[in-house]
Amino acid sequence: MASHSLPPLPEQRIIVGFGGTCLDYLAVVANFPKPEDNCRSRSMKMQGGGDAANTLACAARLGLNPRLISKIADDMPGSSILRELEADGVDTSALVVAKEGATPFSYVIVDQKTKTRTCIFTPGHPPLQPDDLSPSNLEDAMRGASVVYFDEWLTNPAAFVAREAARRNIPILLDAEKKREGLDDILVLARYAVCAAKFPQAWTEAPTIGSALVSMLLRLPKLKFVIVTLSAMGCIMLERIDTERPTEEVDVDSSLRSLEQRKDDTVTIPICISSEAMNLRAEGIGTVHGKLFLGTAEKIPSFMASVLKCHLKKCCRLLQKWRLLAVELSEPELVCHIEQIRASPHSCKMGAYITRLNALLPFLIEEYDAACPQKPRAIVPRIKSD
Known part of the structure; x- marks a missing residue:
C-alpha cells in the first residue's frame, strides 16, 4: 500500500x-x-x-x-x-x-x-x-x-x-x-x-x-x-x-x-x-x-458509521474482527489504522483506508447482524441491498 x-x-x-x-x-x-x-x-x-x-x-x-x-x-x-x-x-x-x-x-x-x-x-x-x-x-x-x-x-x-x-x-x-x-x-x-x-x-x-x-x-x-x-x-x-x-x-x-x-x-x-x-x-x-x-469532502460509508457508533456504545466487537481480517489480507498499515480508530474513534481520519475497509463488508454483515442486536437498523439493510 x-x-x-x-x-x-x-x-x-x-x-x-x-x-x-x-x-x-x-x-x-x-x-x-x-x-x-x-x-x-x-x-x-x-x-x-x-x-x-x-x-x-x-x-x-x-x-x-x-x-x-x-x-x-x-x-x-x-x-x-x-x-x-x-x-x-x-x-x-x-x-x-x-x-x-x-x-x-x-x-x-x-x-x-x-x-x-x-x-x-x-x-x-x-x-x-x-x-x-x-x-x-x-x-x-x-x-x-x-x-x-x-x-x-x-x-x-x-x-x-x-x-x-x-x-x-x-x-x-x-x-x-x-x-x-x-x-x-x-x-x-x-x-x-x-x-x-x-x-x-x-x-x-x-x-x-x-x-x-x-x-x-x-x-x-x-x-x-x-x-x-x-x-x-x-x-x-x-x-x-x-x-x-x-x-x-x-x-x-x-x-x-x-x-x-x-x-x-x-x-x-x-x-x-x-x-x-x-x-x-x-x-x-x-x-x-x-x-x-x-x-471534495470525505465520505464515511454508512456501514462504517454504524460500526463506529456501536464501538462508541461498546455493544459489539466488530472492530477486532476488522483487525483480524486485515491481518489475513497482509495489510499492516490498515491494522495500525484500525488500532487508531479503536484508540481515538472521535478524531481518527479514515483517509485512503476506507476503500480497503469497504472490501471487507461481505465478510462482516452476517456477523454484524448476529453480534449486534443494538445496530442502527436504518443503516445496515441499505448496505445489504447493494
Missing part, C-alpha cells in the same frame, strides 16, 4: 489568531423543538468554542505554534477556556482577561435527525477594544508570525490589528461568514480569504459562485486566493496567477461545471481537481488570470 505521508512542517510555524472565543454548551436532541415544546437532551457537553479559538486549537494539534489575541473575563467560563487552550498548546499570553464582566458563551443545539446545529450566542462584556492591546503586547504577539488569522467577530479592534499586521508585511487570512460592518476594512488588507457558502455572492451581488469569486479577486487586488466552503459538497478555490496571460478567455461557470464532471463520486477520500491557468471571465464583471480548484 502506498504511503500517504504529509509534507514536513515549515520552520516558521507561528500563526497569530485574532477573534472570538467563548464557552459552548452543546446539547444533542433527537429533533429540534417546535415553539412551546419541551424536549430531553440525549447528551450534554461543555467545551471551548469560538472561530478563532477553534482554528488555533486545530493549528496546535497539526504541529503549528499558535498565539491567540482575544478577550475573556475572570470567571468560571473564562477559566475553563484558558485551561483548554493551554492544554491544546495555544499561547495565551496575548489573551486579555477582564477582572470584571462576563465571558462570551453559546448554546449549541445539535439536531440528530437533520444533522444540523443551531447556535445561540451571548456576547461577553466589556468587549475587546484597541485600547486593551498595548503596543508592546501586540509587538510580542506578532513577533515571528508567518500569518495572522482573523474571524469576522470584533471587527473594530480587528481592523486595528490587521493594519498593524499589514504594516509588518505579515500575510492576513480572513475567515468570512457574512457581511458585517467594518469587515471590508480587513478584506482590503487580506492576502487569503476563506468564505462561507453564501458570502461571496452576498458581498459581490454576483449571480453565481464562480462569478462572485472572480469579482472578489478583481475588487481586492491584494487577495492571492479565495476559497468558498460548501459543507458536504467540499469547497472551491480561485487562485490568482501572476504570469503572462493567454489571449483566450474561458467562462468561469463553464470551467467549474467541467471540473464537476471530472469528479468520481465512488471515491470516499478527499480529492482536489484543478484547472489549467487561464483567463477566467465572469459575464458583466470582468476577467482574472487564475486557476480553479475543486475540493
Whole structure:
C-alpha cells in the first residue's frame, strides 16, 4: 500500500489568531423543538468554542505554534477556556482577561435527525477594544508570525490589528461568514480569504459562485486566493496567477461545471481537481488570470458509521474482527489504522483506508447482524441491498 505521508512542517510555524472565543454548551436532541415544546437532551457537553479559538486549537494539534489575541473575563467560563487552550498548546499570553464582566458563551443545539446545529450566542462584556492591546503586547504577539488569522467577530479592534499586521508585511487570512460592518476594512488588507457558502455572492451581488469569486479577486487586488466552503459538497478555490496571460478567455461557470464532471463520486477520500491557468471571465464583471480548484469532502460509508457508533456504545466487537481480517489480507498499515480508530474513534481520519475497509463488508454483515442486536437498523439493510 502506498504511503500517504504529509509534507514536513515549515520552520516558521507561528500563526497569530485574532477573534472570538467563548464557552459552548452543546446539547444533542433527537429533533429540534417546535415553539412551546419541551424536549430531553440525549447528551450534554461543555467545551471551548469560538472561530478563532477553534482554528488555533486545530493549528496546535497539526504541529503549528499558535498565539491567540482575544478577550475573556475572570470567571468560571473564562477559566475553563484558558485551561483548554493551554492544554491544546495555544499561547495565551496575548489573551486579555477582564477582572470584571462576563465571558462570551453559546448554546449549541445539535439536531440528530437533520444533522444540523443551531447556535445561540451571548456576547461577553466589556468587549475587546484597541485600547486593551498595548503596543508592546501586540509587538510580542506578532513577533515571528508567518500569518495572522482573523474571524469576522470584533471587527473594530480587528481592523486595528490587521493594519498593524499589514504594516509588518505579515500575510492576513480572513475567515468570512457574512457581511458585517467594518469587515471590508480587513478584506482590503487580506492576502487569503476563506468564505462561507453564501458570502461571496452576498458581498459581490454576483449571480453565481464562480462569478462572485472572480469579482472578489478583481475588487481586492491584494487577495492571492479565495476559497468558498460548501459543507458536504467540499469547497472551491480561485487562485490568482501572476504570469503572462493567454489571449483566450474561458467562462468561469463553464470551467467549474467541467471540473464537476471530472469528479468520481465512488471515491470516499478527499480529492482536489484543478484547472489549467487561464483567463477566467465572469459575464458583466470582468476577467482574472487564475486557476480553479475543486475540493471534495470525505465520505464515511454508512456501514462504517454504524460500526463506529456501536464501538462508541461498546455493544459489539466488530472492530477486532476488522483487525483480524486485515491481518489475513497482509495489510499492516490498515491494522495500525484500525488500532487508531479503536484508540481515538472521535478524531481518527479514515483517509485512503476506507476503500480497503469497504472490501471487507461481505465478510462482516452476517456477523454484524448476529453480534449486534443494538445496530442502527436504518443503516445496515441499505448496505445489504447493494
